[in-house]
Amino acid sequence: MYKRVLLKLSGEALAAGKGFGIDAVFIHKIAAEIAAVHAAGCEIAIVVGGGNFFRGVAQQAIDMDRVAADHMGMLSTVINAIALQDAIEKLGLFCRVMSAIEMHQVAEPYIRRRAMRHLEKRRIVIFAAGTGNPYFSTDTAASLRAMEIKADVLLKATSVDGIYSADPKLDPTATKYEEISYMDILKLNLRVMDQTAVSLLKDNNLPSIVFSMKVPGNIVRVVNGEKLGSLIIP
Template identity: 75%
Template sequence: MYKRVVLKLSGEALAAGRGFGVDSDRVHEIAGEIAEVHAMGVETAVVVGGGNFFRGVAEQAKEMDRVSADNMGMLATVINALALQDAIEKQDIHCRVMSAIEMHEVCEPYIRRRAVRHLEKGRVVIFAAGTGNPYFSTDTAASLRAMEIRADVLLKGTKVEGIYDADPVITEGAVKFEQITYMDILRLGLKVMDTTAVSLCKDNNLPMIIFNLNQPGNIRRVVSGEKVGSLVTA
């Protein structure tokens, strides 16, 4: 169904419900699912968040300067990216971490042409450190990277089945959208991604699929074209 995809993972997805840190078993489960998609011949890039260590807009950062807090959050994404890289390489797949903040001893700097070349050579690429700028979320980084490498679709793994008109965790009877436009997300104020990321996707006609990451095999199903989660189009 798709030749090149960007998968957006939250930092919390790697914590497996513990809220903090990296759960080794969960990271290896996700790496296994990425390996399945890779084996199908799909060029796979991943953007990972850092909320399981530090989030610039969280309660723990309220007394801090926003720029300093966001810089800490970006460094947290590098920790997650390295953990995921290790798990993917244990699946016998070549993987590269590319950071928007240069740290040569740890990973490669992000260079668009080099990232595309890695994908063409069959390597999984993990984009770390967000956009490298404060005030921009990893959702925005995922949208930006997807546009830069000309991905066919942006996949966002969450803990719910898709996009709902209200939070299904706390609202009984919340209605799921099978398909929705980016404009409707903005108009209804749905907390799917931040508005910058949504606007970027809308302006560049990039489709996005929101799906439940906790359901085993869902990444493969989405990439195969099965109707999983919610499809967002311009």
């Protein structure tokens, strides 16, 4: 269904419930799903979070300068990006990590035209280090990169199977939204992604889908057009 997608993976997802670090088995399963999407003819770019190592707004950063803490969080996304790149390349695919913070020894600098060229040449691209600026989350980075590469849709893979009126892990009466608009997310103050990312997507009319990555094969199903999770419409 989609020709080009941007997949947002959280750092916590790569930890696979362990809370910290990277689950080697799980990251190879994710790499296999990404390879299946690629084999189906879809161009795929990925933004990874870093919450499994460090987040600028986390409790352990409470006494730190926010800018310093956010820079640490950006560097943690680079660790995840390199790990995912290794897992993808072990499947025989070409993969490039592009970092918003220049570190030539481990990643290419992010240049939009070069990223577009990689995708056109059927390479998988992983965007690391967020936007390169403090105070912006990786959700915002994913929204920005999705629009820059002209993705058809932003896919946000999470630990829950869609958007709910409240946290379904804490509130069993929470109701799921099969379809919702960006304006309603802002009005209801739903925490599916930060408000900067929501506003950016709304203003540029880019749809997104929030779905669970716990079920094997879900990434392929979403790309093929199956109705999973929650669709967010402009």
